[in-house]
Amino acid sequence: MGKTKIESILAILLVPFMMLFAGMGTTASADDNSLQKIKEAGVLTVATSPDYPPFEFRATINGKSEDVGMDIEVAKQIAKDLGVKLKIMNMDFGSTLVAVQTGKVDMAITGVNPTDERRQSVDFSDIYYNGGQSFLIQKKDLKKYKSAKALHGAKIGTQTGSLQQTLSKKYFSDSTLSSMEKTPNLVFSLKSGKLDAVGVETPVAATYVENNKDLAMINAGYTLDKNETGAAVAFAKGSDSLAAAVNKSIAKIQKQHLTDDYLKTAAKYMKGNTKDTSMMHYWKYFYNGFLNTTLIAVVAVVFGILLGILLVLMKLSAWKLLSWPATAYIEIVRGTPMMVQVLLVYFGLGAIVNLPALLAGIIAVALNSAAYVAEIIRGGINSLDKGQKEAAQSIGLNKVDTMRFVVLPQAFKNIWPSLGNEFISVVKESSIVSIIGVSDLIYQLNVVRADTYRAVAPIVVVMVIYFLMTFTLTRLLNHFERKMNHD
């Protein structure tokens, strides 16, 4: 099915690393207590990425934002059959399978199709749904593209790394192919004429058509192995007892054709979502995103500064045992993408202690910021007139006092503007934590876009919110700067 993206890369990067830490691996089957563990805990923890209606998305129920969709109904059924409570953890699609492998969750149910490639890292249940493949086109092009055959030579878009991308490469090598990360972006390109067709799963296409009067869908006409294209539940390797129990539930779902009901329920929620797609209607999503982004930024900045000071003192120390690790830390953090660091903290550190996504996000951003803060402070210290240190020495101050009373206060004043820039970039770059499911502004942006089928308006709203945040912060920093210059 549709969603794949980067998780195989993540698995390659992260899983061996974590196995080193946690001693977890693919050989757990010798001691399979997967089902027993869930029953003892009384909770089934499930990872999902709710930006993919009708499989999973968010809807407001009685004023509360909840995960809904076909997959969520399947998960509910499984939990019910197991006699345990259901706990859903949201994260980026790319992270769900890693969460399964590292034991952060018991299973992932997020429209995953069980390809051979994925089977190497996780186990899958039986297929619970197979919707087939379609193309979304503009309604006015229906005559031009009566069937998928007519799309040869046309401009076709698919989700990056998805099955649709693989299929389009195989079947439409003579067409102009392009891909994007998010389905709403593809649909927007279709509507604005940049693409002629977008390859998606049939139920996804159906919901888009239902909610967009300009769109139509045609069958993709692929001949496909059912096992390769259906949706299945993912478990950690060797979770045989859990898999058996889940397959029982799936057999029931298949027999009673429950997925049809699930899709109807999903459609109902979709209707509720698209009934009022004004951005005001979704204010609460944005508000929650704003709160989380603020929380992450504030906590990360405070700890970033404290840790940054510690790092710079270590780095400037004459003692190599202190200076070397600090230098190494700063170089590594500055030399690697924040995204990788966020993933490493959530899954790597998370394999040792169970960290909630929000906390992991805050830690990662703070650890990242500390390295930059340390370098900024070091610059401030180095730029200080040598005479200041000499004067401190001439009245007999020791090194610690010289730092505390003479060097650092002045360094901070000098570096205030660059430090301010760092704060602002923390606000903006904290957006990366959305990949582990922290519901910050960017995460909420994707949820709202998926729910409303509106491509641009949510982006504008989020942009305005970010701008107001950074603008306020800039004013605040300027205020403090003026205050410092007065004395």
Next chain:
Amino acid sequence: MTKAAIELKDITKEFNGNQVLKGINGEIDEGQVLAIIGPSGSGKSTLLRAVNQLAAPSSGSVIFEGQDLTKAKKQSLNHLGEKIGMVFQSFNLFPNHTVIENVTLGPRRVKKLSDEQANQEAMHYLKQVGMAEKAEAYPDSLSGGQKQRVAIARALAMQPKVLFFDEPTSALDPENVGEVLKVIQQLASEKMTMVIVTHEMHFAKQVADKIWFMADGQIVEENDAEGLFSHPKEEKTKHFIEQVLMD
């Protein structure tokens, strides 16, 4: 005979293979004022810094209170700050502290005086240099001369045995030079042991008990003020004095 407060033995200093001090021998006498004069680049300031260990000499020894400072451990060098005070050309006041905080920082942190006592003593020294009214001001609001007087008070507050001045008036506007020299003169009359690197020849002549004329990293000539200015023995000294007194 006067007693030596500090004895210098064969002090050399190298910077990147450049020999800036080429073996300095001499004594700084207790209760007296030593002025060091000489052309720019002759090593005057370097010598001061080598003696008080801001920039330790490459070789030689500095004997102070029976101890060779060049071999002293870092720990005891910190205490040196208490005993050898330093007044810099560019004042080096701490701009993030008020005038009185500049003066009390050392006594509070190094001598471990209570805030009350440190403030009391600081006010005494600020009065001595005529800066008591500006106690609560920040250095940025002061003129150069005022800053330098505060810097002197800051050094005095540590009650040093010896006070070094590194061209204390070179960074001042001409109208501010007098007020600083007056303070130094006052200290001289109180028999403070001082070493002053200066370009103010008239002042050196007036206040110094002994003058070193330095050139090319060496002491070319040593004499009392009268002797050195009126009857210079060396060609280099004569030449220098003729030049500077012409201005």
